[in-house]
């Protein structure tokens with residue numbers, strides 16, 4: 001066996017031992033509720049399509065029309081010839097939706113996060129980041145080569161201590177967090193972090209990938225989000241002032257050196273904004289469903305459409321996921337390194353169309369058969 005294959009096998013063996021090996025499971029999604037896996041039809045609590053827009057007829061029609069008009073691929077980077085006319089429309093609509101001066105669309109949320117911090121901070125600068133921030137935010141922090149210090153999850157007091165001790169030694173500083181945390185569903189203390197940003201002349205960067213309405217956040221100058229989750233399409237974006245957006249378009253490598261998004265996807269994202277603006281009441285449904293669930297399951301009241309059911313050990317979380325699968329629910333187990341050691345969990349995400357009766361049954365099973373044994 002080659003040393004490369006031997007290396008791969010050893011790594012995989014270690015993952016197997018720790019119940020941390022992952023595999024791809026072919027999953028069919030043919031409507032906005034159910035998935036098909038291993039020949040079973042399961043009600044999904046593991047999709048991030050919170051508003052059910054991925055299957056919305058208006059998005060499908062917009063995507064098909066864009067393919068007919070513009071073709072399938074963008075053909076080049078946006079800075080060369082890939083900036084098809086739908087981009088300008090989407091960016092203008094996003095800026096309007098966010099209440100920012102301008103917006104810039106990236107190939108994905110991950111690419112946005114990998115590209116933005118390195119364009120704003122360099123080797124001499126400081127990044128103060130919440131310890132539970134998404135992998136893509138860490139990628140951006142590392143690529144920037146700035147001094148990166150971690151504050152305890154949602155503890156703005158700890159961030160204040162770090163800034164007070166280190167800020168003066170660096171020309172620029174970024175404070176980085178998620179608006180709604182992707183694996184815990186809790187919310188960052190944004191007013192306190194914005195106050196710190198003012199006090200220490202630091203720039204607050206918030207990833208709102210899971211904040212459904214991305215409602216105006218006046219005090220946040222760097223607002224990142226995704227088109228891939230609640231908006232049912234694909235891509236990432238930054239909302240910011242015009243000078244910041246212009247700088248990003250000149251400096252973010254993940255924008256400059258990557259092909260533009262397919263026109264169909266950009267058209268679908270525009271159609272998603274149309275639906276949300278026409279039917280704003282949709283935005284409240286996932287949280288209402290999540291709260292009905294936490295009340296019935298005896299868990300702390302949900303703060304967002306994401307509810308963690310923390311189990312502890314990875315194998316126990318896998319067993320809980322299998323138990324729910326046998327009952328007709330999909331709730332994928334989330335294990336380290338996605339979450340800290342010893343906090344493997346089911347991460348439930350609630351979406352607008354899930355029937356209340358099924359949510360009640362899920363809560364009953366979680367309360368009596370999963371949490372009682374955890």
Ligand SMILES: *Cc1c(COP(=O)(O)O)cnc(C)c1O
Nearest residue numbers: 108109110134182209226228235
């Ligand atoms: C999903 C996610 C991303 C990545 O967005 P994609 O568009 O899926 O690449 C970034 N940040 C957070 C917090 C996320 O949950």
